[in-house]
Amino acid sequence: MNQIEVEQALRAAAGARQAGQIDRAARLYGDVLTKAGEHPVALNALGVMALAAGSFAQAAILFRRALAVDAAAIDLWLNLATAHRHQDDAPGERSALAGALRLDQRHFMANVRLAELCERSGDASGAAERWRGVLAMAPLIEEPTPAMAAMFAHARSFVEQQQAGFAAAVDADLAPVRASHSVGARRRFDASIDHLLGRRQIYPNVCAGLHMPFLPADEFFERRHFPWLDQLEQATEAITAEYLALRGRHEGEFKPYVAMAPGTPANKWSPLDNKLDWGAYHLWRNGERDDEACARCPRTTELVEALPLARIPGRAPTVFFSVLEPGAHLPAHTGVSNVRAIIHLPLIVPDGCTFRVGGDTRTWRKGQAWAFDDTIEHEAWNRSTEQRAILIFDVWNPHLTTAEQELLAEFYPIADRHGYAAPDDAGS
Known part of the structure; x- marks a missing residue:
């Protein structure tokens, strides 16, 4: 054929x-x-x-x-x-x-x-x-x-x-050795295992502005980096009293945190645009001290000024009272630069107020401060029927050296003189 x-x-x-x-x-x-x-x-x-x-x-x-x-x-x-x-x-x-x-x-x-x-x-x-x-x-x-x-x-x-069975077996066999270490000591290990088992995501730094490389991408920083947090927490009642006085006498001076320029295309912040669902009263903003506002809150100002604030001309510190109205939700977002750590001191916290940074979701407790990296995706909820109020400010990322802090403080004024247009961010 x-x-x-x-x-x-x-x-x-x-x-x-x-x-x-x-x-x-x-x-x-x-x-x-x-x-x-x-x-x-x-x-x-x-x-x-x-x-x-x-x-x-x-x-x-x-x-x-x-x-x-x-x-x-x-x-x-x-x-x-x-x-x-x-x-x-x-x-x-x-x-x-x-x-x-x-x-x-x-x-x-x-x-x-x-x-x-x-x-x-x-x-x-x-x-x-x-x-x-x-x-x-x-x-x-x-x-x-x-x-x-x-x-x-x-x-x-x-x-x-199969994954659930594997995870259960791993957890059971790891339980004895885990129990021999504190939660803090095994924090990174636990996160790595949870990621391996598909129980959590690992979130990177996402910086809209300057990104300092080689810094640990900590969601919540370890408390040991901020030995002055105890002193801050002890002043919770005094700071809360000054906040409440502001609410009573200067209610109209709380401003929407989100205020977009007219004509800005609709985005995830549009539901909060120019609304007091997320309100703020600033003592410092982008490195500028508001003397009148600080005079109204002398104890808060005294305490904050004694702390190692991130001092960057035209950028930091930012210090403000942050208010979330009942039902408010701040969508998942990231900040500008990982050279800062953001401090939260909860003042008035009804039940149902939670905060997520990366894969770690926590509940605010009055007088219990924490520090986090706002260039890691984070979001907030007030699921209660009352206002939630906290004091927010920024300090240097604890992993920066003194030399890096000094260099950064010199860089921004030089960059600004040459037309650097950095993203606007007054805190998180």
Whole structure:
């Protein structure tokens, strides 16, 4: 047979198959093999016919013969895997699927079939790994069939159950050694394990302005970096009294924290724009001291001025009373520069007021201060029916050296003289 005759014979055989003339199709495919030698199309067709007839061992022989001629045909490897599956030959099926994946590691059906094989064989870890790969490819399928949708649902459920079981086993075995260390000592370790187990995200610094590299991306800074927090907390009642006096005598001087220029396109801050849902009364703003405001809050001013504030001409410090109205939500956002640490001293905190920095969500407690990095994504909620009020100010990031602080304080005035337009940020 020449090539044209082979193609004619294959078409005739395929037509006979489609017409249900199985015996005639088998004879035509056999003629191709007799007259033209081992032809992968004919061998594959005969193998598929053997599968349909339940002759699984014969089908496997035919598929292997076809692969001996065309080992780059993924469908042949998948068909061979099917033949082995029907014979309950797990090693043979795994070997055939491996052959397909050697040609294309991202072949969808090869990964599905291997996930199913691992699951049937009791290899939960291997099945979860393969199902994860299948789920990663799912978005590429624009219109999945109902059967595929059901398969994806099974894959997600299997992965979640396997992950939960793995996490429970790890937690149980780690419990004794964890108990021998304080929560603070194992903070980073716990975060790393939670990330590995899919229980939390690790958030990087996202700076709209100057980004100081090589600083730890701490969500909440360790308290030991701020030994003066005890002194600040002891003054909570005095600071609260001055805040309440402001509310009583100068209520109208609290301003919306968010005040966008007219014509600003709608964005996540639009619901708060020029509204007192998030209100502020500034003692310092962008490094400028408001003498009149400070005179109204002498004890607060005295305490704050004694602290190691971040002092950057035209930038810092910023010190203000921050007020969230009932039901207010500050959307997830990041600040300008990681050279600062932001201090919160809660003054009036009804139940239902929470604050998230990265993967750590905390509840404000009156008189319990904390420091955080506002260039890590953060957001706030007041889910109560009352106002929440805190004192906010910025100090230097505790990981900066004295030399870096001095250099930064010199940089900004120089940059401003040469037209540097930094993002506007008065705190977080």
